[in-house]
Amino acid sequence: MSVGIVAARYAKSLIELAKEQNVVEAVYADMKLFLDTAHQNRGLMLALKSPVVRHEKKLAILKAIFFERVNPVSYSIFTIITKKNRESILDAIAEEFITAYDEYRGxxxxxxxxxxxxxxxxxxxxxxxxxxxxxxxxxxxxxxxxxxxxxxxxxxxxxxxxxxxxxxxxxxxxxxxx
Structure with missing residues (x-):
């Protein structure tokens, strides 16, 4: 399955969860924060995409950077994605979420x-x-x-x-x- 399709599915699930929890705006800000951080720090995405770095280490990196700074719903998607071994597409998921948010807000x-x-x-x-x-x-x-x-x-x-x-x-x- 292509990265775009998988990312769109995760993003759709995340926006639905954010709507249920009434934290859409916070999750949107968190996804923008993640993308900004990933774009400014090339090493972050290299580590997340690396097959050599273990998934536990990737989750530890995400926790160190984002745990205190993002909404628990946003952090939960980081955890789920890492457990599913899909952390290499976190940037694509964040981009798809922002697209879904724009659609949601018109x-x-x-x-x-x-x-x-x-x-x-x-x-x-x-x-x-x-x-x-x-x-x-x-x-x-x-x-x-x-x-x-x-x-x-x-x-x-x-x-x-x-x-x-x-x-x-x-x-x-x-x-x-x-």
Whole structure:
């Protein structure tokens, strides 16, 4: 079974448990904390993914880092995952949980890439475009990439609108090459 499917199942179970225990927000914060820690400390994920490091040692590492800092529901998933020998996918489970949380809260994440920082008016327009298309509350991530030359690139899930001058120039280049 693929990592994504397994991670999604664990994340779904975790969000259901968090709903039952009325700690969804706390578990969400804990999953973000875990991902931030894993991204900042490459050694943590290397240890969790290592077949050489014993599962008891991996659980001890997780306990030392997170036991005092996270909700008991979040820590219980660390324990369960480690006992099931799936600690190598804890980062994928945390990412899937965050996706499930966004779905639960009706949040749609979108990324807009422009050549200059967005004005408040443009930000509202992009929010409206995504909100109208998805019917959800929009969480817009803004990035600046001067190599686009002009225009924008808007990504929502696996969909992308490329209205950049860079892509238009590349299309013209391809047309002239033929």
């Amino acid at each position: 949040i749609q994440k979108a990324t807009v890439i422009t050549t200059t920082p967005l004005t408040e008016e443009l930000r509202k327009q992009f929010n409206k475009i995504v909100a109208d298309a998805t019917g959800k509350t929009v969480e817009l991530e803004e990035k600046v990439d001067p190599s686009l030359i002009g225009g924008y690139l808007l990504r929502v899930n696996d969909r992308q609108i490329d209205a950049s001058i860079k892509s238009r120039l590349n299309e013209l280049k391809l047309q002239f090459a033929n």
